[in-house]
Amino acid sequence: MTDAVTLPPEQIVQEEPHVPTRRLLVFNIGGSSFACDMDSFREIVPMQHITRLPGAPNTVRGLINLRGTIVTVIDGGTSLGKQAYGRAEGLILLVDYFDRWIGVGVDDVRDIQDVPIDQFGAADQAEIPLPGAVTGAVEIEGKRVLVLDIKTVVQQVIGQGR
Amino acid sequence: MDTGRYAKLFLSESRENLSEINNALLDLERGGSDTAIARLFRAVHTMKGMGAAMGYTSVAELSHELETLLDKVRNGTLVVTRPIIDTLFSGVDALEQAVDLATGPAPQQLDVKEIIARIQTASSEEAPQTFTSEFAIAGVDKKGPAASEPSTPSAQKTSRHIRIDAKRLDTLMNVVGELVIARDRIAKIAEQMGDEALLEATRRASEILATLQNEIMTSRMVPVWQVFERFPRVVRDTARALGKDVDFKIEGREIELDRSMLDEMGEPVLHLLRNSLDHGIETPDAREKADKPRMATLTLTAERDRATVLIRVTDDGRGIDQARVLPRAKKLGLVDQNTTKLTEQELVAIISRPGFSTSEKVTEISGRGVGFDIVATRVRALGGSLEVHTDAGLGTSVSMRLPLTIAISRALLARVDKEVYAIPLTHVLETFSLSQPMLLQSKGRQVVAIRDDLFTAIWLRERVGLPPAASAASGQVVLIELAERRAALIVDEFIGQQEIVVKQFDGVSGSKTLFSGATILGDGSPALIVDASSLL
Known part of the structure; x- marks a missing residue:
């Protein structure tokens, strides 16, 4: 969280003023792109056998065994009001959630981008059916991409869990 | 992130301090000495420091006021009276709340204005006579330092213990649990291959694994007092509220039990204690009429018996009157009409029936039964049994009677469609193959006839939201039982039995009730553990 970087004097007097950046992970689900702070993710693992969780809504895919820990995987697509992610291929983004992990199933990871904070624009909350999930929007390769707070997304789907 | 970690540490240390405060207060109430005051003062002072360091203002302020009050007691300007003790108890309760609120998922500060005002009022009351206070000062000053010494022997010993986050031990236990599962799998393969050298190596690895499992199990053992020590306070409060005079004893507090088991034990034990106080133990007057001492004795005992631990609640109250339970049991058709005396097993079976125990009339005459089924259910779920x-x-x-651990248990693995579910063996009575003649209709519902009995048919397929099988009368039947209730659970096929490690997972509403946890199968995939109580 410390963005107070002390720079040597010669760098400060450069023409371009230094603007802090945020490192974003850009991923695709159901034909849409989204971005989240890279810090929110612990790990990215390939799609694997998911045990269905009967009784759960379609925003929850089920359980995986991550090196001996049972991790609940939510569907990034249906959670964000889009199409479900494709089944066989795809990736699971592991999110730090309280003292454990929750997986978010997505179709593909597109890119990791360092975006200067002055390029973050406002976005309408209503673009996603989860209140508080959208924190802004950025332009990446000429396309507008919503920036999400992934923990809020997880929280809205899972609740307090356990 | 770091404050979170400190919050956890704060919470566990506060718990220790709070129970020390409670126990010292109980000592003080029993006419306890300056040692009790010294202990109280020390623990409250620690809470104040910790609360302030964490920025928990409610904890710090409240502790400060309690400290001021205790200081006056210590130097004799305030005499310990009933109202003072009660104020202290209320203050401690508020302190506990303040700690819980400050360290909860949404941290906040308890509003402590009211209780602080109460403590201040109590503390501003002057000692009745200056003579008394002078006397007290002299007494305490002499005893003060001497009294505090024996209560800190642990600090003098060089400790060979280290503090470990209980979660680490849980993880270790889980990993070992998985090793057990992997071992079973290797053993099976080795047997199929019939390679003598491989079999020998597998056997050796099994032995080492057994030792490892045993060592880790032992390191997870904690003495029962860690849970029991909060009971004296509860017993005192309940007995006072009910107007009963009770001498509460705890025996075998050093007996050890697996941490996870102990966590589950608190509530059932509390239930039994409350039951004894409420229904078993008579009022002092009634006791006197019955030629018993006015003060009742309530004992909580822990005892190790081979691979099990016995936790027993004994009272010298009025007991369960067979003559009154029996007619009721006959009326409900629970026992044969010619029965003249119930065996103790029958008695347990009867009073732990949910319908029986919640019946107000029976509770009143039997003097026991409220919540007994809850205790029975919990004990059963832990793989234990109940004796009365x-x-x-x-x-x-x-x-x-409880097993030493619940970390590893045995389950029946059953398949429906392409999915595998684990059914804990503690709830499995028998298994059968299903055939058409066994399936009947009774009172508008489908039942399975086994020998002379009819059991409600439950299709696991239906419960987990799968379409019905092509033929309703095919598959296997698991006769499950929970607290005297039985049902026939129908699955497609049995895969076998396995030692399972129960793991928790993040469910969402709707999916939580059906399963008690998840486990990992031999092929590495997760399987859900069916919660028998949700089926019945």
């Missing part, structure tokens, strides 16, 4: 001994007029003793 009672003598009408003389008292009742309820024992819970």
Whole structure:
């Protein structure tokens, strides 16, 4: 969280003023792109056998065994009001959630981008059916991409869990 | 992130301090000495420091006021009276709340204005006579330092213990649990291959694994007092509220039990204690009429018996009156009409029936039964059993026999469609193959006839939201039982039995009730553990 970087004097007097950046992970689900702070993710693992969780809504895919820990995987697509992610291929983004992990199933990871904070624009909350999930929007390769707070997304789907 | 970690540490240390405060208060109430005051003062002072360091203002302020009050007691300007003790108890309760709120998922500060005002009022009351206070000063000053010394022997010993986050031990236990599962799998393969050298190596690895498992199990053992020590306070409060005079004893507090098991034990034990206080133990007057001492004795005992631990609650109250339970049991058709005396097993079976125990009339006449089924269910879920001994007029003793650990248990693995579910063996009575003639209709519902009995048919497929099988009368039947209730659970096929490690997962509403946890199968995939109580 410390963005107070002390720079040597010669760098400060450069023409371009230094603007802090945020490192974003850009991923695709159901034909849409989204971005989240890279810090929110612990790990990215390939799609694997998911045990269905009967009784759960379609925003929850089920359980995986991550090196001996049972991790609940939510569907990034249906959670964000889009199409479900494709089944066989795809990736699971592991999110730090309280003292454990929750997986978010997505179709593909597109890119990791360092975006200067002055390029973050406002976005309408209503673009996603989860209140508080959208924190802004950025332009990446000429396309507008919503920036999400992934923990809020997880929280809205899972609740307090356990 | 770091404050979170400190919050956890704060929470665990506060718990220790709070129970020390409670116990010292109980000592003080029993006419306890300056040692009790010294202990109280020290613990409250620690809470104040910790609260302030964490920025928990409510904890710090409240501790400060308690400290001020205790200081006056310590230097004799305030005499310990009933209202002072009660104020202290209320203050501690508020302190506990403040700690819980400050360290909860949404941290906030308890509003402590009211309780602080109460403490201040109590503390501003002057000692009745200056003579008394002078006397007290002299007494305490002499005893003060001497009294505080024996209560800190642990600090003098060089400790060979280290503090470990209990979660680490849980993880270790889980990993070992998985090793057990992997071992079973290797053993199976080795047997199929019939390679003597491989079999020998597998056997050796098994032995080492057994030792490892045993060592880790032992390191997870904690003495029962860690849970028991909060009971004296609860017993005191309940007894006072009910107007009963009780001498509460705890025996075997050093007996050890697996941490996870102990966590689950608190509530059932509390239930039994409350039951004894409420229904077993008579009022002092009634006791006197029955030629018993006015003060009742309530004992909580822990005892190790081979691979099990016995936890027993004994009272010298009125006992369960067979003559009154029996007619009721006959009326409900629970026992044969010609029965003249119930065996203790029958008695347990009857009073732990949910319908029986919630019936107000029976509770009133039997003097026992409220929530008994809850205790029975919990003990059963932990893989234990319940024993009751009672003598009408003389008292009742309820024992819970528990295995040393719940980390690893055995389950029946069953398949429906392409999915595998684990059914804990503690709830499985028998298994059968299903055939058409066994399936009947009774009172508008489908039942399975096994020998002379009919059991409600439950299709696991239906419960987990799968379409019905092509033929309803195919598959296997698991006769499950929970607290005297039985049902026939129908699955497609049995895969076998396995030692399972129960793991928790993040469910969402709707999916939580059906399963008690998840486990990992031999092929590495997760399988859900069916919660028998949700089926019945």
